[in-house]
Amino acid sequence: MAGILVGVGVGPGDPELLTIKACRALKACDLLVLPAKTKEKCYAYQIAVQAVPQLAEKACLYMDFPMIKDQKALDAQMDQNTKEIISWLNKNENIVFVTIGDPSIYATYHYIYRRVVAQGYEAKIISGIPSFLAVAARLGISLADRDQQIHVIPGSYDTENAKDYPGTRIYMKAGKSLAHLKAGLQREVESGKTLEVYAVANCGMENEKVMIGLDVLEEDAGYLTTVIVK
Amino acid sequence: MAGILVGVGVGPGDPELLTIKACRALKACDLLVLPAKTKEKCYAYQIAVQAVPQLAEKACLYMDFPMIKDQKALDAQMDQNTKEIISWLNKNENIVFVTIGDPSIYATYHYIYRRVVAQGYEAKIISGIPSFLAVAARLGISLADRDQQIHVIPGSYDTENAKDYPGTRIYMKAGKSLAHLKAGLQREVESGKTLEVYAVANCGMENEKVMIGLDVLEEDAGYLTTVIVK
Structure with a gap:
């Protein structure tokens, strides 16, 4: 049985703007994906950990999502990131990918979401305040x-x-x-x-x-x- | 000392899409304004009470917000509703006005908010998922x-x-x-x-x-x- 990937919108900055649904998914997950090199550099993590302090104890995967306009290089990086996430889903880990604002508006999460779903895995989206x-x-x-x-x-x-x-x-x-x-x-x-x-x-x-x-x-x-x- | 008016967005339907901030305001208020004739007919109330069951015990003001395009009749109704809300703020009641979705997108709340602020009272807005x-x-x-x-x-x-x-x-x-x-x-x-x-x-x-x-x-x-x- 494979784990589930959930993209969680954490809102724009105020930790009280997380939804009940976002908090529940954050508390329940086994593994966090942070689109950053460290926790300190990840806005989304910094917002979420104030609302859900238990996040500080969770295992984290740090992933590079370069801000580049070269589509080929971007695709290669996204394929690589997807491969790593799927390797954890195959170990039955439930994963939350944190995203600032909402995951359907200019969010990196969708590049991963589409690939994960296309490969037959379950993935979800939890809205956040833009x-x-x-x-x-x-x-x-x-x-x-x-x-x-x-x-x-x-x-x-x-x-x-x-x-x-x-x-x-x-x-x-x-x-x-x-x-x-x-x-x-x-x-x-x-x-x-x-x-x-x-x-x-x-x-x-x-x-x-x-x-x-x-x-x-x-x-x-x-x-x-x-x-x-x- | 006068009470505060807060417009709370309760999201589109799933009670888990309320924010922590919305739940806190709903729990803390003295009086609810429902833009409907009864609780049963108020979508926003029906969503909110699932997330915050204590709402069932709160005092409610039911207000008519007619869906009309006649600006003069609409203004008169809004003035009347504002007068009633202010009479409760003057009794130091903290009031929450529930609104489906978000209070800044096609929301009746703004008609009241503007009038209350213009008359020198404190009023706030808490975002919701549209x-x-x-x-x-x-x-x-x-x-x-x-x-x-x-x-x-x-x-x-x-x-x-x-x-x-x-x-x-x-x-x-x-x-x-x-x-x-x-x-x-x-x-x-x-x-x-x-x-x-x-x-x-x-x-x-x-x-x-x-x-x-x-x-x-x-x-x-x-x-x-x-x-x-x-």
Whole structure:
């Protein structure tokens, strides 16, 4: 009998934003997969261990998920990681792969999940609170009312095509592209648009930073910065 | 000293998808606001009471939030509801307003939140898992990888302008408009597009129904149906 792989979303930073279901899976597992080189460097682990202190006693597999755009090299690495995870599933270990935010939004977990399922093993997904919801709660804003739309845009890719979307735009993990994004938003304002701009870096963490207004948006606020434009 | 109002997202249906933070707020409150006429008719209450059985003992305020598009009548009703909530805050009652999914996405709570904050009272928001994340987890699909975008579209309004968005489209609470939405998607397929269509009604509830493919999308699947198009 083989073990089961579960991808658990641990939310954006506040350990109290883990779900009951996530806590139960974390407590029950035999082995943790951390997409990092050490526990200290793994945001998801650092969030989860505050909610479930027993994690500190669990065996961990540290895995490299390089942030590269070379598809062939990425595929080879994912195949290798999958092989290692399957070797543990074959020993009947129940494995949890921790992921920041939610496992269905820009999450590395899906690369592994697809491969594991394709090879006939059981794998699951447990939802987590994505950063943009915690940011909206922190700011006290609604992302959409009535007929409004919401658009989620990965901030580290081209963001230009998003400028004409109606409703609310959410730029995630804008990171190094914040200067580019800010310049684009400034051009929109200069062309006569009225924009509400909000940003939160490291929402729910000790180093959380709230920025309201385009002028105060810092260009080096960091990888875990969510920008909301209405 | 006045009490505090907290809007709590209880997720889409599975009581285990409540967060630790939501459970703590529900346990601690003095008074519950239910946007319904009875407990039995309140989805949010029915989900929450399974996670926090102590809710059954709490005092409840039942409030009418009519689904109308007449802004003036809606405003008058919201003003009246706010007045009632404030009368309880003035008695130092800590109040939780339960909301299905997340309180920042198409949630009635924001109408009350804005008014309460504008009148100088303290109010908070606790995020919940929105239906589309639970649906993605249930189906084992990713909503976005790498440079893909996500678009959330209220299914009961005009959905035509969404058909050219790149990436993943999520139609929420399509309800009575499912026939209209299905016809629009069929026209896209006839024009030569390849679409992946997924839908889940009542995700995480006893009467959950999963539909994969445009052909099996039922036109009367119900109000709490989320449609995902990739």
